[in-house]
Amino acid sequence: TQLLEQSPQFLSIQEGENLTVYCNSSSVFSSLQWYRQEPGEGPVLLVTVVTGGEVKKLKRLTFQFGDARKDSSLHITAAQPGDTGLYLCAGVGRSGNTPLVFGKGTRLSVIA
Amino acid sequence: GAGVSQSPSNKVTEKGKDVELRCDPISGHTALYWYRQSLGQGLEFLIYFQGNSAPDKSGLPSDRFSAERTGGSVSTLTIQRTQQEDSAVYLCASSLATGFINQPQHFGDGTRLSIL
Numbered sequence: 001t002q003l004l005e006q007s008p009q010f011l012s013i014q015e016g017e018n019l020t021v022y023c024n025s026s027s028v029f030s031s032l033q034w035y036r037q038e039p040g041e042g043p044v045l046l047v048t049v050v051t052g053g054e055v056k057k058l059k060r061l062t063f064q065f066g067d068a069r070k071d072s073s074l075h076i077t078a079a080q081p082g083d084t085g086l087y088l089c090a091g092v093g094r095s096g097n098t099p100l101v102f103g104k105g106t107r108l109s110v111i112a
Numbered sequence: 113g114a115g116v117s118q119s120p121s122n123k124v125t126e127k128g129k130d131v132e133l134r135c136d137p138i139s140g141h142t143a144l145y146w147y148r149q150s151l152g153q154g155l156e157f158l159i160y161f162q163g164n165s166a167p168d169k170s171g172l173p174s175d176r177f178s179a180e181r182t183g184g185s186v187s188t189l190t191i192q193r194t195q196q197e198d199s200a201v202y203l204c205a206s207s208l209a210t211g212f213i214n215q216p217q218h219f220g221d222g223t224r225l226s227i228l
Contacts, residue, residue, distance in 0.1 A: 006154075033216070042116070042203050042219025043155070088154060099145065099168060100217065104154035 004091055004103035012109040016078050021106040023089035024071045030092050032072045037086040079110045116220035118204050124226045133189045133223045137206030144187050145205045199227045
């Protein structure tokens with residue numbers, strides 16, 4: 001069974017600070033997706049990383065896929081209250097024909 | 113509507129009752145997924161449909177859970193003889209085409225199920 005471990009589980013920071021959340025596994029994934037979920041809503045896809053070592057930027061968010069495609073990180077620069085939410089990573093298995101495996105998420109709170 | 117629609121948004125029922133949850137995917141999306149999210153937990157995969165067939169039912173927690181999809185569109189998730197541990201948010205998602213690689217899943221806002 002493929003598992004994704006996310007850390008930290010909870011993070012509370014002041015507006016303007018930088019942060020990094022991690023998504024780790026002992027398994028190789030063909031791609032990883034990052035979602036953000038706000039209370040009372042479903043997750044919304046932020047990015048998909050496919051190639052080992054790939055770095056993608058989405059405004060103040062930087063996503064990286066590990067060289068071995070077993071881990072990923074999300075770095076947020078100058079966090080804002082609007083970044084508050086649950087950040088979930090989800091992996092696609094090597095065959096590409098198995099359902100997404102979700103981590104338990106990092107719950108981020110950015111205080112103004 | 114433009115997005116995935118789930119109903120009801122909230123459901124409170126007594127232990128032992130049956131419940132039916134509905135998901136209306138984005139028009140044209142052939143793949144449909146059901147997940148369960150318990151408090152403080154990530155998403156637990158339950159079942160997915162490609163068209164009207166369900167290739168993978170391995171995630172269903174017990175034989176009290178069943179799902180169907182008709183006409184390649186609306187899906188219902190049925191829980192029989194509900195138990196308190198069934199309390200959770202049930203999320204539905206849909207995506208284009210087959211395979212999981214690079215296919216973004218579009219989620220509904222979920223049904224919050226509470227078993228008394």
